[in-house]
Amino acid sequence: MNGASTKDPIKMNAAIPDGPIQEKWDKHRFDLKLINPANKRKYEILVVGTGLAGASAAAALSELGYKVKVFCIQDSPRRAHSIAAQGGINAAKNYPNDSDSVWRLFYDTVKGGDYRAREANVYRLAQVSNAIIDHCVALGVPFAREYGGTLSNRSFGGAQVSRTFYARGQTGQQLLLGAYSAMMRQVAAGGVEVFARREMVELVVIDGRARGVVCRNLVTGKLESYAGHAVLLCTGGYGNVFYLSTNAINSNASAIWRCHKKGALFANPCYTQIHPTCIPVSGDYQSKLTLMSESLRNDGRIWVPKKKLDGRKPSEIPEGERDYFLERKYPSFGNLVPRDVASRNAKQVADDGRGVGSTGFAVYLDFADSLKRLGVDVIRERYGNLFEMYEHITSEDPYQSPMRIYPAAHYTMGGLWVDYNLMTSIPGLFALGEANFSDHGANRLGASALMQGLADGYFIAPYTLGGYLGTARLDKVDTIHPAFAEVEGAVRERLQKLLSIKGKRTPSEFHRELGKLLWDNCGMGRNEAGLMKCLAAIPQMRERYWKEVMVPGTNEEFNQALERADRVADYLELSELLVRDALHRKESCGGHFREESQTEEGEAKRDDANFSYVGAWEFAGAGRDPVLHKEPLAFEYVKPSQRSYK
Amino acid sequence: MNLTLKVWRQKDGASRGALETYAARDISPDASFLEMIDIVNEELIREGKDPIAFDNDCREGICGTCSLVVNGRAHGPQRNHTVCTLHMRHFKDGDVIVVEPWRSRAFPVIKDCVVDRAALDRLTAAGGYISVPTGSAVDANAILVPRDSAEKAMDAAACIGCGACVAACPNASVSLFLAAKISQLALLPQGQPERERRVKAMTALMKAEGFGNCSWERECEATCPKDIKIANISRMNREFLLAALSSAEH
Amino acid sequence: MNWLCEFMTSSIGKKLEVALFGFFLCMFLVVHLGGNLFLWAPAVGGDPGHWFNLYANTLESQFFITFAELGLAAVFLVHIAVTLWVQWENWKARPIGYTTTAWAGGRTISSASTIYTGVILLIFLIVHVRAMRFEERFGGQLYSHVLHELTGTPAAVFYLVCMAALGLHLSHGVQAAARTFGIDHPKFTPIIEKLGLAFAIVMAGSFGAIAVWGGWFAGGKP
Missing domain, CATH: 3.10.20.30 (Beta-grasp domain)
Known part of the structure; x- marks a missing residue:
């Protein structure tokens, strides 16, 4: 028994296999029960979400013989937001011969996560990373190549080895299309059925096990029930709780949040990642923030004027009056410090009045030196599409003048608590990819999200799901079971309630208000006073929401306002848990920076004695405080130290 | 304003x-x-x-x-x-x-302005993939891909599947979308084993889905947000012709 | 033979047929123009039609001419019929059009008008074949017959309009046919495009020149 908890000890069994870390996964795979190939087709697996994790899991499971139903909110499974990942995917191939290894990738990931991840999970991630590259190449992913035809690698934020594989600035797109194509092959073969424009609105739990989902057909508004033997949540993170983030407009937290309310523990919600290189906010109308791959930091230099409120154009500021603050403070990593460090430093200089651009919330990312050193052609080859994107959005040419960048909410390391098998605390409910909490600790390294999504989908869940199905006694369940009607009824009631309020304010107005509150008080820097303020404000906002929101139309139609309203209602609940978690964790670690806990130099200061655990929250019912369960983290292989990138 | x-x-x-x-x-x-x-x-x-x-x-x-x-x-x-x-x-x-x-x-x-583009998914399901079961891949560097082919494949693979090529085509033809995928896979060594099957299956479906025919108006190319070239359609036609003439069916 | 049927009726297959038979028609144009150039051959013994009549009568007395004509008719028929089929499918593919149309810069006048120039050429074909092939022809004096048909402003204008249509039709058609056959290469495509344009200009220009000559300058001569 690995977890200590205050209430239900069984829920927190992380199920980490015994033995040396290098052998755990092999041993576990041997220990997992197998299912007779002929019996696999009798199992129906419901996969929610078609990003890297969902599409790869659906493909791999169908290849094994399971019957898979896949649901996505987009009009096509190919559009999941994994597609927007730019920079690359890590693997421990050591092709560049620069001393990389599974062990080093494992070490870097645990350290990069600021010692708040589970060692066994991270080791397994590093172990399967190579197989991911092999498989993606076999699927036809057009990774960058050297002239000799071998794969090309680059180094990426926070890593001192070149272990990142990439396809121009569209790596996420290419990996997703690879997984999507593998899944579509299974669609043609009859093993996978895709249900597009369906939003999972509720989980169905029967006899304590996840046995189905209720989806809203976004075209007709009809509620549809689907029964299965297990449910895989691959629905991504909750970054859109901040309203402005790099996530897609429709990325949302409703699926994981509703599963949380059905009993799945929610781990480390306060671990949110703010990405340092995004295009700054330009006005109130802004609906999203656009990320520029942090690979840009390989050749771009970040600076601000030394003088406060320096209104000069960048070209007019002489070299001596520029502050290359990352290079100055972190001479060995320079512009390549991990995301949290880069983001926080940008915030510090902006708060200091040295930010640039019309709002003052931006710093320069300058390519002048690289252009001089490497020439326009090399820079265009490496970053051409990113430069183009920047120019599209800002109408400024980064070949001529430095980019302006600023941090933005990007990724959430927190998510549903899962055990070593990626199963949540509800048996039969698995969470894969960004939806779970497992591998990145308090901070995710660049190019590791794609790795994790595909590891979970292609190479982990297909094994561990079999282990669950092989041992669980699962009675036959279909959608005539009364639990489905009951859940459908509750969903219908909730939607009707939203539609009947007929207030004066739009769902987006509330969302914007919530986002600003969180960004200011629970974003890059957090302190007790600000968090307490949020904790008081959010319930009030929620109450106002359910009195003042305006949702036109009916449920029985294509109704985007209703979709949004339903999701915002969940953000108004989830945000409170996020704040509560941030408040309880009185240390700084990774993306969670408590201003009360910093070193004299202003760096994040962990408190291993008191906070070396996973904080997993249990929903205790509406209006009740959630219950915290703690899964202690043991570091047997990577000894925690204060991260230093000096 | x-x-x-x-x-x-x-x-x-x-x-x-x-x-x-x-x-x-x-x-x-x-x-x-x-x-x-x-x-x-x-x-x-x-x-x-x-x-x-x-x-x-x-x-x-x-x-x-x-x-x-x-x-x-x-x-x-x-x-x-x-x-x-x-x-x-x-x-x-x-x-x-x-x-x-x-x-x-x-x-x-x-x-309103929302349309159903599921036809594009069905076209992909018809053959826009490489049949390799998870777990059976060889080491990534065992497949050498000339840089030039990789770059050309990437040019084609950049397609975002928005369907603007269809919307812009005077004939509502889906050729550019289809050709981008067929080209990408035809350019890579990994795509060779299913080359003939793929082009035949995918192009056959384009007719069944009710798309028009390509008459080289080049509106697709001028509209494509990812600048995918009609050279890909030529390649698709070449693939199609070779597949039709050389495959062993009767 | 199932594969052949599938191939011939497929989307690309149909375009290949249009392109292939279009190519045959281009060959025919070359031959036709070659024959027409005899109109301008030097007079022999005061007879400007000597060479042309000799050429025409020799050609028409060949045993294969009927087969050749039937073959040519078939080529025209396939090119036209398959194009109409393709066009009908294209129109069907967009049952509700846009209220506002603006082209993105891919279309050219010649590409946008191919189907219409094709229809003009079809009308021309009917008129031309009826006039040149099926009317009473002054007993072997084809030269005189041609002049008779061409002389006068209405005829010249009709011919010129149709030859302009031919030029437009070819300037898109030749390069499109090459692409349909999959001939596309960064080095050679620009050359093919220029050759296609040159061919269109030469054909339309030469036949047009004959129309101008016949319409306004050669008239009145015996």
Whole structure:
């Protein structure tokens, strides 16, 4: 028994296999029960979400013989937001011969996560990373190549080895299309059925096990029930709780949040990642923030004027009056410090009045030196599409003048608590990819999200799901079971309630208000006073929401306002848990920076004695405080130290 | 800036639609086109009216969800743009802007400017993949891909599947979308074993789905947000011809 | 033979047929123009039609001429019929059009008008064949017959309009046919495009020149 908890000890069994870390996964795979190939087709697996994790899991499971139903909110499974990942995917191939290894990738990931991840999970991630590259190449992913035809690698934020594989600035797109194509092959073969424009609105739990989902057909508004033997949540993170983030407009937290309310523990919600290189906010109308791959930091230099409120154009500021603050403070990593460090430093200089651009919330990312050193052609080859994107959005040419960048909410390391098998605390409910909490600790390294999504989908869940199905006694369940009607009824009631309020304010107005509150008080820097303020404000906002929101139309139609309203209602609940978690964790670690806990130099200061655990929250019912369960983290292989990138 | 929008409104697939006029007031030139519609929609919602339905998601030009025909051009007037990355600075104060959905028999309207593009998924399912079961891949560097082929494959693979090529084609042909995938896989060594099967299966479906035929008008190429070239269609035709002539069926 | 049927009726297959038979028609144009150039051959013994009549009568007395004519008719028929089929499918593919249309810069006048120039050429074909092939022809004096048909402003204008249509049709058709056959290469495509344009200009220009000559300058001569 690995977890200590205050209430239900069984829920927190992380199920980490015994033995040396290098052998755990092999041993576990041997220990997992197998299912007779002929019996696999009798199992129906419901996969929610078609990003890297969902599409790869659906493909791999169908290849094994399971019957898979896949649901996505987009009009096509190919559009999941994994597609927007730019920079690359890590693997421990050591092709560049620069001393990389599974062990080093494992070490870097645990350290990069600021010692708040589970060692066994991270080791397994590093172990399967190579197989991911092999498989993606076999699927036809057009990774960058050297002239000799071998794969090309680059180094990426926070890593001192070149272990990142990439396809121009569209790596996420290419990996997703690879997984999507593998899944579509299974669609043609009859093993996978895709249900597009369906939003999972509720989980169905029967006899304590996840046995189905209720989806809203976004075209007709009809509620549809689907029964299965297990449910895989691959629905991504909750970054859109901040309203402005790099996530897609429709990325949302409703699926994981509703599963949380059905009993799945929610781990480390306060671990949110703010990405340092995004295009700054330009006005109130802004609906999203656009990320520029942090690979840009390989050749771009970040600076601000030394003088406060320096209104000069960048070209007019002489070299001596520029502050290359990352290079100055972190001479060995320079512009390549991990995301949290880069983001926080940008915030510090902006708060200091040295930010640039019309709002003052931006710093320069300058390519002048690289252009001089490497020439326009090399820079265009490496970053051409990113430069183009920047120019599209800002109408400024980064070949001529430095980019302006600023941090933005990007990724959430927190998510549903899962055990070593990626199963949540509800048996039969698995969470894969960004939806779970497992591998990145308090901070995710660049190019590791794609790795994790595909590891979970292609190479982990297909094994561990079999282990669950092989041992669980699962009675036959279909959608005539009364639990489905009951859940459908509750969903219908909730939607009707939203539609009947007929207030004066739009769902987006509330969302914007919530986002600003969180960004200011629970974003890059957090302190007790600000968090307490949020904790008081959010319930009030929620109450106002359910009195003042305006949702036109009916449920029985294509109704985007209703979709949004339903999701915002969940953000108004989830945000409170996020704040509560941030408040309880009185240390700084990774993306969670408590201003009360910093070193004299202003760096994040962990408190291993008191906070070396996973904080997993249990929903205790509406209006009740959630219950915290703690899964202690043991570091047997990577000894925690204060991260230093000096 | 202030603008007049004429937007296609259609309750659902079974209803008839028509253009309706809306005013967009106080729009910042730095706002994106979709943010401009957001502003109009917020106003409509506040009034309890049905907001304009339109597909959108990533809003950074990569997911391929957004699909508006602006003043007769799929994705609007800017070359190599999706409509979500089109900014209002490209319009003038007082402009009248006509907004319509993709038009094709294969893309039926769901509501307003939202269409059903599932046909593109079915085309992919017909053969837009390499059949390699998870776990059976060789070491990634065991497959050498000449850099030039990899680059060309990547040019084709950049397709975001938005369907603007269909919307822009005078014949509503899906050739560019199809050719991009067929080209990508034909250019890579991994794609060779299924080369003939793929081109035949995928092109056969394009007719069945009700798309038109390519007559080299090049509107697709001029509209494609990812600048995918019609050379890919030539390659598809070449693949098709070779497959038809050389395969052993009878 | 199932595969052949599938191939011939497939989307690309049909375009290949149009392109292939279009190519045959281009060959025919070359031959036709070659024959027409005899109109301008030097007079022999005061007879300007000597060479042309000799050429025409020799050609028409060949045993294969009927087969050749039937073959040519078939080529025209396939090119036209398959194009109409393809066009009908294209129109069907967009049952509801746009209220506003603006082209993105891919279309050219010639590509946009190919189907219409094709229809003009079909009308021309009917008129031309009826006039040149099926009317009473002054007993072997084809030269005189041609002049008779061409002389006068209405005829010249009709011919010129149709030859302009031919030029437009070819300037898109030749390069499109090459692409349909999959001939596309960064090095050679620009050359093919230029050759296609040159061919269109030479054909339309030469036949047009004959129309001008016949319409306004050669008239009145015996």
